Amino acid sequence: MNLSDLISPLKRPPAIDSDASQDTDAKSVLSPALAKQQQAFLAEIRSSLSRDIPSHRAQEKRIKERFALLLNHTQWGSWESIWPFLDAISKFDFSTATGAIVLGGWHRKPDCPKPPCSSLIEDMFALGIYSSMRERIDAIYRVTQAEKDSSVAAVWALAREYSPAFDDAVSDDSWSIGSLRKVAEKSISSLVPKIHEHLLFMQEDALIFYPSPADPSGGWRDFWLFVRGYNFLPGSIKNSFGSYFLLLQIPSSK
């Protein structure tokens, strides 16, 4: 399913907290009880979206409507609760979707959202690849004999897809599962402290991922690369990200 198809039909999603989206005080006067109710409602959508997608052909309209409800609202939650939603997003095609995504939660006193530096995105991207590789290799030893072939094929598919990431460390063409795992382990062990240091000293309290005229899907893609890498970080680091706030904003002209 294309993400831009999903977004476009409802330019201004119905706001459950206010029927007047242009009323600047509408959001600020939301009572705590109502705000809690709203967040619970949005959390339910986030968690169910991933389950709904496999049968999206039958329910495409419903998914669109439900996804649209998540747009243009600040959402709060813990990292565990965000992951099913990100899993759902990963199933969409980002190639033509435009949007700005604000993600925060590292600091107690967040300030203006700022774009993340490109090296952090690159490191998160690399961490995502190497961690996926490690996961796939580990899965080989867990699955039954019948499923082993498909697991091995998945490992080679990933290695081929991101071959430059593994070429640097594997000198000859004789790749083996063991050597791929070594490369992945080595890279992860160097990337994790680097990213951790970056996150610790991150001045930007909230990150904004946004597109550019040359790269309309940059916002969604960078957001996905960041959160996928983040999800592979060790729990001790991830736990510092207590609760997040997430805002998905799409341009009304799209």
Place this chain on the structure above:
Amino acid sequence: MNIPSVVVKLIKAGHLAPRLLRYISKKAISMTADLGFGVMPLQQNQTSWATEILRAMHGESRASEVRHLVLSLPKGVIGKEAEKSLRSIWSDWIKTYAPDRAWVFAIQHHNGILHGHGAVQNVGADARPLKLRPHQVKAMSEVKFSSRAISAKGIGKKGRPIYSKPRKKLAVQKLAELLVLPDGEINDSAWKAFEKAGIVTNLRSRKDGIPISFECQGYRIRFKTLRQFIFALHNPPQKHQQKDTMPTQTIHSKKPLSESLVERLKAAGFGAADLASLSLNLQAAGLTKPAPQKHQQKEQQPPIK
């Protein structure tokens, strides 16, 4: 040897170390410091380093980074002896009130008055801000901490009370309580009485009769100001907001999006309405509790009958 007289003022303000150090070092004729390595002379180019040391223990404390004390000698007292006196008084002050804190002491000469500005590290190694009790501050103003000086109160420039007392109720606040009812309407009888007594004069009104302002004791006062006082009186700010399951993070930003970011988003196809919505959402994200209701009086400005 004459005992110098001195005025001691503890400046009550939330000081940031860089700003204070910049201020006191700018026109300093000499600077000394104890930054944890003993007392030493401090050069102008070392102030940034000193700044970092003064706020090293501050962390995320809400207290001010540094405390600011001013020692002033009466007008006309100048010379090396006077500088020595200031330093010795300062050394007594530090030993008495902040023995374990780092400090910078700068001497300035302004219009014939020799000042000593002391910047003291507020949050120390104990992670607590410097506690100066009112009685201590009073003793400070009387220069009881040093036997090498006396209070200059009454000599030359009079020493001001240094620990600010609770602010006196403003005259306009009193006036508001008398003239404006809790619902924001003007108390007609009080107004007439005041007008008759000549306390309030020169009323200005709009064409439709809604009063705008009046004069009282030579000042022009707006009715809006009076209503704001009354509103503040009946809607005190709530210090301890109820805790909810919502996170307490705030995006406290008058401008949630930087100008460069706005430009980039515009270039990417975000319209003015999108940006406004984004800003609004970001601002709303900072709220754990709804903002207080706006005062209702704006629309209802009753004319004085």
